[in-house]
Amino acid sequence: ESAARPWTTAEAMTQGQATYEAVCAACHQKDGQGLPGAFPPLKGSKVVAGPIVEHIRLVVHGSLKNAVMRAFGREMDDRQLAGLITYERNAWGNGTGDLATPEQVEAAR
8 A cells, every 4th residue: 555656536436346345235235225224325325425524434433323333444444444435425326526535534543
């Protein structure tokens, strides 16, 4: 991982999709629809469409409201988390256009 290497939306989406499918899809489902009553959908989610800093905080530190949503800050590096968040914010028609950066993730830690 090189901090000097450019971080592009295309790279973030590719890496983020792989991370999402490996880590998040079991709960939130591959299509981002979640499981009613158990895991909230990410498609159309207020968190995903809301302020990016809150989305980053939730993924890095976990949910204060629901312990099932654990903190991923110690499991993934800044680039992995930035890719994951970028993917969630732009997949399934969410289309925020946001590119989460490793620097934003580092700041949230």
